Amino acid sequence: xxxxxxxxxxxxxxxxxxxxxxxxxxxxxxxxxxxxxxxxxxxxxxxxxxxxxxxxxxxxxxxxxxxxxxxxxxxxxxxxxxxxxxxxxxxxxxxxxxxxxxxxxxxxxxxxxxxxxxxxxxxxxxxxxxxxxxxxxxxxx
Amino acid sequence: xxxxxxxxxxxxxxxxxxxxxxxxxxxxxxxxxxxxxxxxxxxxxxxxxxxxxxxxxxxxxxxxxxxxxxxxxxxxxxxxxxxxxxxxxxxxxxxxxxxxxxxx
Numbered sequence: 001x002x003x004x005x006x007x008x009x010x011x012x013x014x015x016x017x018x019x020x021x022x023x024x025x026x027x028x029x030x031x032x033x034x035x036x037x038x039x040x041x042x043x044x045x046x047x048x049x050x051x052x053x054x055x056x057x058x059x060x061x062x063x064x065x066x067x068x069x070x071x072x073x074x075x076x077x078x079x080x081x082x083x084x085x086x087x088x089x090x091x092x093x094x095x096x097x098x099x100x101x102x103x104x105x106x107x108x109x110x111x112x113x114x115x116x117x118x119x120x121x122x123x124x125x126x127x128x129x130x131x132x133x134x135x136x137x138x139x140x141x
Numbered sequence: 142x143x144x145x146x147x148x149x150x151x152x153x154x155x156x157x158x159x160x161x162x163x164x165x166x167x168x169x170x171x172x173x174x175x176x177x178x179x180x181x182x183x184x185x186x187x188x189x190x191x192x193x194x195x196x197x198x199x200x201x202x203x204x205x206x207x208x209x210x211x212x213x214x215x216x217x218x219x220x221x222x223x224x225x226x227x228x229x230x231x232x233x234x235x236x237x238x239x240x241x242x243x244x245x
Contacts, residue, residue: 012216018190018216018218020188020190020191023220025220025245028186028220028244031220031244031245032187033189033218033219033220034188034189034190034218036216036218041218042164065234067232068232071232071234
């Protein structure tokens, strides 16, 4: 029934719960597809055909991706539940509001990564104690 | 009420169960790519295994505006066509998200 209509089946995870393959669709031609293995398979006939008639290639784990320096700066450091980025724009912005915050102003500071932290005279020192070492970590040999 | 697009095989028709069916052919979903670095091209077809159901959460506006997508979503089955254009110039740790329609 599916001879010539399915090719390149491969397990999609190490637990062999999903199979990826190419399917020759009557309207769209060869298209990428996937199905769960076992009772959860939405096309049981296709799953059965693959399992009984085809050699299924092993799962290939993706290569881990190391974040770039800019990505790590943008990811930021967590303070009071907010991930605070540490780009140079953040540094300039924080320097510009420091005196204002220290004088008692409440400043909703928007970081370069889009997150906002409400800075007050009460939390400013604690924030600096977390943020400055994180920022400085990018400039240590 | 059942909506059945024309030209489907009996096997495919069995998968088309109307508007309320999450996984039916013709249904749309918000999905993200399972791996980072790539963008989503409108009209391109993707294996369900390359996608994850996804959405976003945000914390209280009075606390912060942190927006995070939901990681490790469920993997859809079948084949999905992108109905969005999501460029991704941010590197391998960023996964593109958009809307898709299931075609098989």
